[in-house]
Amino acid sequence: MARESTCRFAILGMLCREPMSGYDLRSAIERSVGHFWQESYGNLYPTLERMAEERLVELEPEERSPGGRVRKVYRVTAAGRTALAEWLRRPVLPHVERNELLLKLFFGARVGPADSLAQVERSRAEAEALLAALRLIDEDVRHSRKDDPEFAYWYLSIRAGLLGLEAHLRWCDEAREALERLKPATGSTKKRGAR
Structure with missing residues (x-):
């Protein structure tokens, strides 16, 4: 069985705390769980898009920065909270650390x-x-x-x-x-x- 990407669950957990943009998510991950978990921008943004398609997260109404740039802020949906809770209850899969x-x-x-x-x-x-x-x-x-x-x-x-x-x-x-x-x-x- 293929190992499910845990990036989505790290994102869901962070978004349960508060709505965030991709940049905010990356910063929150670095500040809070960065000593044992990291996500790259290259993984974060595509995962957010897939999760929006799956209706696990949704975009808040568009927000514009002072420079006029649209800031995409995501929030977790009820389905996302359910998916996170189900994942949290599953046993941790054994893994071999690459050192x-x-x-x-x-x-x-x-x-x-x-x-x-x-x-x-x-x-x-x-x-x-x-x-x-x-x-x-x-x-x-x-x-x-x-x-x-x-x-x-x-x-x-x-x-x-x-x-x-x-x-x-x-x-x-x-x-x-x-x-x-x-x-x-x-x-x-x-x-x-x-x-």
Whole structure:
């Protein structure tokens, strides 16, 4: 069975909060669920159009910007709310995460520990920056949104992000130590697997 695109459900969930344009949707996704879910404009707009054809969303009356440009603002329909609720109740399909860093490390013997260590260090720096940003979001949500009825649900995703990044940083430290231990043993230029 083909995997159903979850883009439509991310859009429906956001539009249940308030009507938005495609640009607003992308910004809302980046600000709220961006640490674990992202959508490109290239996917967002065609999906919105298909959803409008399926009557899951509808356009609000046209709005013109100060420059005279028409701004398309979408809102969720009753059918869209029903589709979202049905999807939310379905079990999550198992998936294998595609992790380019782990793939590169798996084949790291082809380039040696220094290059692999550089990959780990870059990943660590990115994770530290993401963790700092997510901690700011965590602080904001816990202090300014605690009374929102959706708070407990938002907070679960924030905690998963924080704990996942903290675990990744611990793994980076272990990987660094392991790769550092391999450095002295690289006197040979012979490549493994070459016959």
